[in-house]
Amino acid sequence: MRFIERASWSQRITSGISGCLTFGALFGWALFGPGGLSAARAAKVEDQVAALKAVGAEGAGNAKATEAWKQLSQSDAAALPAILGGLDDANPLAANWLRASVDAIAERELRKGAKLPAADLEKFALDTAHAPRARRLAFEWLCRADKTAADRLIPKMLNDPSVEFRRDAVARLLTEADGLDEDKKTEAAAKVYRGALVGARDLDQVQQIVKKLESYGQTVDVPAHFGYLMEWKLIGPFDNTAEKGFDVASPPEKELKLTAEYPGKTGPVKWIDHATDDTYGKVDLNKSLLKANGVTAYATTEFTAAEARPIELRLATVDANKIWLNGEQIAANNVYHAGEKMDQYIARGNLKKGKNVILVKILQNEQKEEWAQDWDFKLRVCDSTGTAVLSKDRPATKPKAAADKKEQAAK
Amino acid sequence: MRRVLIRPALLLAGCATLCGADWLHFRGSDNRSVATDGLPTALAKDDSGNDRNVAWKTSLPGRGVSSPIVVGGKAIVTSTSGYNQDRLHVVAIDVKTGEPAWERQFWATGRTLCHPTSSVAAPSPSSDGKRIYAFFSSNDLACLDLDGNLLWYRGLTHDYPTAANDVGMSASPLVLGDTVVVQVENKGNSFAAGLDAKTGETRWKLPRKADMNWSSPAVLRGKTRADDLVLLQSSDRLSAHNPHTGEQVWSYEVSCSSISSPVAENDKIYLPSNGLTALRYLPDGKVTEKLWSENALSPSNVSPIVYQGRVYSINGSGVLLCGDATTGEVKWKLRLKGPYWATPVIAGDHLYAFNQAGLAQVVHLGDTAGELVATGNFGDPIFGTPAIADGALYVRTDGQLWKIAAP
Numbered sequence: 102m103r104f105i106e107r108a109s110w111s112q113r114i115t116s117g118i119s120g121c122l123t124f125g126a127l128f129g130w131a132l133f134g135p136g137g138l139s140a141a142r143a144a145k146v147e148d149q150v151a152a153l154k155a156v157g158a159e160g161a162g163n164a165k166a167t168e169a170w171k172q173l174s175q176s177d178a179a180a181l182p183a184i185l186g187g188l189d190d191a192n193p194l195a196a197n198w199l200r201a202s203v204d205a206i207a208e209r210e211l212r213k214g215a216k217l218p219a220a221d222l223e224k225f226a227l228d229t230a231h232a233p234r235a236r237r238l239a240f241e242w243l244c245r246a247d248k249t250a251a252d253r254l255i256p257k258m259l260n261d262p263s264v265e266f267r268r269d270a271v272a273r274l275l276t277e278a279d280g281l282d283e284d285k286k287t288e289a290a291a292k293v294y295r296g297a298l299v300g301a302r303d304l305d306q307v308q309q310i311v312k313k314l315e316s317y318g319q320t321v322d323v324p325a326h327f328g329y330l331m332e333w334k335l336i337g338p339f340d341n342t343a344e345k346g347f348d349v350a351s352p353p354e355k356e357l358k359l360t361a362e363y364p365g366k367t368g369p370v371k372w373i374d375h376a377t378d379d380t381y382g383k384v385d386l387n388k389s390l391l392k393a394n395g396v397t398a399y400a401t402t403e404f405t406a407a408e409a410r411p412i413e414l415r416l417a418t419v420d421a422n423k424i425w426l427n428g429e430q431i432a433a434n435n436v437y438h439a440g441e442k443m444d445q446y447i448a449r450g451n452l453k454k455g456k457n458v459i460l461v462k463i464l465q466n467e468q469k470e471e472w473a474q475d476w477d478f479k480l481r482v483c484d485s486t487g488t489a490v491l492s493k494d495r496p497a498t499k500p501k502a503a504a505d506k507k508e509q510a511a512k
Numbered sequence: 513m514r515r516v517l518i519r520p521a522l523l524l525a526g527c528a529t530l531c532g533a534d535w536l537h538f539r540g541s542d543n544r545s546v547a548t549d550g551l552p553t554a555l556a557k558d559d560s561g562n563d564r565n566v567a568w569k570t571s572l573p574g575r576g577v578s579s580p581i582v583v584g585g586k587a588i589v590t591s592t593s594g595y596n597q598d599r600l601h602v603v604a605i606d607v608k609t610g611e612p613a614w615e616r617q618f619w620a621t622g623r624t625l626c627h628p629t630s631s632v633a634a635p636s637p638s639s640d641g642k643r644i645y646a647f648f649s650s651n652d653l654a655c656l657d658l659d660g661n662l663l664w665y666r667g668l669t670h671d672y673p674t675a676a677n678d679v680g681m682s683a684s685p686l687v688l689g690d691t692v693v694v695q696v697e698n699k700g701n702s703f704a705a706g707l708d709a710k711t712g713e714t715r716w717k718l719p720r721k722a723d724m725n726w727s728s729p730a731v732l733r734g735k736t737r738a739d740d741l742v743l744l745q746s747s748d749r750l751s752a753h754n755p756h757t758g759e760q761v762w763s764y765e766v767s768c769s770s771i772s773s774p775v776a777e778n779d780k781i782y783l784p785s786n787g788l789t790a791l792r793y794l795p796d797g798k799v800t801e802k803l804w805s806e807n808a809l810s811p812s813n814v815s816p817i818v819y820q821g822r823v824y825s826i827n828g829s830g831v832l833l834c835g836d837a838t839t840g841e842v843k844w845k846l847r848l849k850g851p852y853w854a855t856p857v858i859a860g861d862h863l864y865a866f867n868q869a870g871l872a873q874v875v876h877l878g879d880t881a882g883e884l885v886a887t888g889n890f891g892d893p894i895f896g897t898p899a900i901a902d903g904a905l906y907v908r909t910d911g912q913l914w915k916i917a918a919p
Contacts, residue, residue, distance in 0.1 A: 440678035
């Protein structure tokens with residue numbers, strides 16, 4: 102019985118005649134030399150990459166792409182940088198055609214004992230002008246050709262535009278910090294955890310860091326780290342009987358008049374102030390408005406941008422929803438109770454310099470199950486890497502404990 | 513000279529499709545979870561931790577709950593990896609050696625959220641013996657040849673952006689004739705579609721009830737392969753379609769399970785509805801008639817199996833149930849250790865059940881009782897139905913593929 106370890110999976114694919122340059126590889130080297138492709142071959146590769154990039158929805162372009170992929174995947178390793186470059190502006194479907202050709206070429210070349218163009222791959226991986234996924238793909242094949250690459254490159258990628266590189270860099274710092282923590286070198290560990298937090302964008306890593314820092318008595322402004330919006334004006338409930346409210350424009354969709362009063366589902370409704378102190382910006386509409394089913398609520402807030410820029414509004418909710426940014430609808434998800442996860446819905450828009458208005462519509466249906474009663478949302482503003490973009494006038498997040506005491510005192 | 517070259521190729525092609533050695537889809541080549549092969553009953557780790565009849569086991573890149581298929585001497589498995597589970601893997605493993613033959617990776621073009629117990633690699637791949645159709649919860653569908661060459665690629669959520677389910681989707685594709693049938697039923701753009709197996713182009717697309725559904729298409733064999741129908745089970749009906757055109761041949765309206773899938777044997781269909789319901793298909797009238805319904809035979813999360821005049825299911829309490837396929841009468845029950853997500857398989861006169869914790873339980877199928885004859889521990893969660901090919905059992909745990917075969 103043999104057991105093939107996880108770590109050796111991909112290496113086993115490409116092992117075979119390792120260290121033995123085949124005639125084909127030698128021929129390719131002699132023909133093209135170390136400088137890459139001949140002009141004629143480069144032109145063919147360009148045409149084949151173009152054919153793959155032409156694929157579109159409904160299978161459009163697949164027939165031509167099949168033939169182009171067959172030819173392109175027979176290229177030698179010198180073609181890899183050109184194919185990787187094609188990923189920069191490829192649509193998501195085309196990206197998979199291109200990636201499969203990169204993998205097929207690299208897998209075959211390594212299997213037959215040829216060398217991958219490590220210098221070219223490293224140059225590509227480090228060039229942040231290229232698409233993050235293309236760089237990562239180049240890096241992963243580079244690591245197969247150069248076992249030192251990860252140790253050399255990853256530590257410098259804490260603030261890389263690629264979230265995968267960032268994640269690896271943070272993981273290395275966490276390993277270092279955990280070691281210091283185990284050795285009771287708390288001050289040094291805290292410094293490394295703080296350093297890791299700067300680059301951390303994934304929830305699991307942030308939570309790991311925050312847990313450690315809080316165990317040292319330090320505080321972390323988690324809502325600000327992620328860019329959660331904490332202060333809102335809310336109105337509702339409006340009617341959503343039989344889930345018909347999704348396509349009905351209730352008054353807040355027609356006019357954003359914060360002093361107005363409108364007829365709601367259970368009586369007159371008007372805008373109320375709401376500030377959440379939830380670590381992840383949760384706005385619980387069951388508590389803030391009314392515990393009800395078959396209802397619609399709206400939430401609005403202002404966001405002051407230091408500059409005009411593209412942003413992402415990332416929403417988590419189990420309820421149907423819509424989002425508007427400065428009056429432009431940028432999200433519509435007519436889905437109820439199909440799970441909730443951070444960054445579940447990503448809506449892309451553009452902030453203008455100065456005041457911006459965000460409007461969110463959250464709809465609860467009439468399901469009776471206990472697990473289908475949540476009516477809430479969490480919304481954050483960030484860039485494409487998940488880095489928080491904060492409003493210029495965002496107040497410091499109130500410590501949760503202080504908020505709790507204030508609430509208790511009020512009661 | 514030319515004839516000499518062509519003949520062996522034809523012989524090989526014929527063997528690949530007729531000799532029955534391959535396990536081409538979810539629940540096997542007829543979606544029946546049954547093989548005539550005899551398998552060892554002692555398998556995986558015994559109570560002392562010793563491996564039994566383990567030919568090899570190999571770790572997989574990432575995780576998944578899909579079933580393996582076996583085609584052309586390779587076991588094909590899908591899995592996903594990455595913080596957001598958005599890296600889609602299709603791997604081929606040489607069944608003789610357990611060595612990886614090739615791997616292809618793709619980036620998900622659709623949504624990758626799912627319940628923690630599931631995976632983006634939940635649908636099982638399907639094959640027609642020449643090509644592999646690897647489908648994922650993100651509704652990405654890649655067609656590869658047996659050497660891993662990409663033949664076409666579709667992103668069905670890319671094409672129809674509201675086609676998604678953040679609990680996860682799991683309906684496996686099914687290639688019948690020259691059409692790949694996918695069932696993408698969800699609360700958004702809910703549909704079933706038939707894609708040209710050679711090009712990936714859409715042959716037909718039918719709207720389906722906008723509701724979450726995890727059951728998979730199944731084959732209802734006809735007199736010839738050209739007469740095969742594809743069964744599509746939704747929460748409100750079972751319908752049968754011409755796989756090439758999508759034309760609905762008949763529909764049986766009834767509340768059905770949205771998790772387990774139907775199974776057909778000859779002209780009988782066993783439907784997870786009102787427990788378990790048996791239907792008979794009358795081809796001339798293009799209608800079905802109900803034979804019986806039995807609440808006690810409810811298959812819960814697994815799919816029913818019909819074999820030698822009996823139907824088998826495992827209920828939500830982990831009880832293996834045996835019923836008379838003709839009458840629905842419950843013949844015997846045997847409590848096993850659950851819970852179960854993986855549909856069991858039958859080989860020879862034994863049923864192999866694999867619970868969520870990775871425990872295999874082997875039951876001898878008697879006339880009046882079932883007898884637990886062996887257990888084996890895989891030590892890793894099992895959610896996918898195993899495959900059987902050439903006297904070997906291929907068990908996919910969360911992170912590994914095991915080959916169980918007598919030495």
